[in-house]
Amino acid sequence: DAGVIQSPRHEVTEMGQEVTLRCKPISGHDYLFWYRQTMMRGLELLIYFNNNVPIDDSGMPEDRFSAKMPNASFSTLKIQPSEPRDSAVYFCASKPGQGKGFNYGYTFGSGTRLTVV
Amino acid sequence: AQTVTQSQPEMSVQEAETVTLSCTYDTSESDYYLFWYKQPPSRQMILVIRQEAYKQQNATENRFSVNFQKAAKSFSLKISDSQLGDAAMYFCAYRTLFGNEKLTFGTGTRLTIIP
Numbered sequence: 001d002a003g004v005i006q007s008p009r010h011e012v013t014e015m016g017q018e019v020t021l022r023c024k025p026i027s028g029h030d031y032l033f034w035y036r037q038t039m040m041r042g043l044e045l046l047i048y049f050n051n052n053v054p055i056d057d058s059g060m061p062e063d064r065f066s067a068k069m070p071n072a073s074f075s076t077l078k079i080q081p082s083e084p085r086d087s088a089v090y091f092c093a094s095k096p097g098q099g100k101g102f103n104y105g106y107t108f109g110s111g112t113r114l115t116v117v
Numbered sequence: 118a119q120t121v122t123q124s125q126p127e128m129s130v131q132e133a134e135t136v137t138l139s140c141t142y143d144t145s146e147s148d149y150y151l152f153w154y155k156q157p158p159s160r161q162m163i164l165v166i167r168q169e170a171y172k173q174q175n176a177t178e179n180r181f182s183v184n185f186q187k188a189a190k191s192f193s194l195k196i197s198d199s200q201l202g203d204a205a206m207y208f209c210a211y212r213t214l215f216g217n218e219k220l221t222f223g224t225g226t227r228l229t230i231i232p
Contacts, residue, residue: 031218033218033220042222042223042224042225043208043220043222044222045219045220048218048219050218055217055218056217056218056219089160091162093162095218105150105152105154105164105167105210105212105220106162106164106220107164108154108161108162108163110159110160110161111160111161111162113160
């Protein structure tokens with residue numbers, strides 16, 4: 001298995017531009033999570049999906065952030081417009097559903113380092 | 118809300134020695150999961166070990182073991198025979214047994230291995 005695949009690995013963009021981060025979860029995993037890691041706030045959950053449906057988006061910082069999961073093998077996190085304070089590492093993770101190793105921890109992707117200048 | 122505290126921002130250990138990383142948490146729930154994740158310089162978050170709160174036996178994975186003290190809400194990680202490849206940030210995390218699938222992370226401990 002290729003694991004959770006995120007792209008791009010690095011992204012540098014100018015303030016005000018739209019940024020789209022992509023994630024391909026492990027095949028067969030029912031849960032997908034987006035986390036953000038910063039020095040100030042550590043690792044914080046932004047949103048998670050179960051069977052492509054958003055379950056908890058309480059961590060999405062503001063309306064500039066949106067996440068979609070159009071099918072079981074793909075998710076995007078979009079920031080529009082981007083701001084310097086959005087600079088962080090964004091992780092995607094996935095987890096099996098009930099009866100498929102459900103109680104194990106997540107499998108994380110390698111993250112996208114976003115720099116907004 | 119649950120909180121996870123790692124009070125040691127940095128730790129160091131001589132190669133081949135044993136080191137213990139501390140983690141405490143606060144919860145009103147009786148059943149939950151606890152995890153230790155490793156983040157090496159490559160940035161990848163790697164699951165090291167997990168513990169179910171309803172199990173009294175401490176989890177062990179090769180050189181990694183935990184000391185789970187439920188009453189004290191403590192969940193420390195012991196690394197035996199430390200190796201250079203163990204150098205990384207280590208994060209303790211909590212997840213409820215039922216309901217929200219969110220992992221709540223501590224702030225991490227940076228572990229340095231001294232050759």
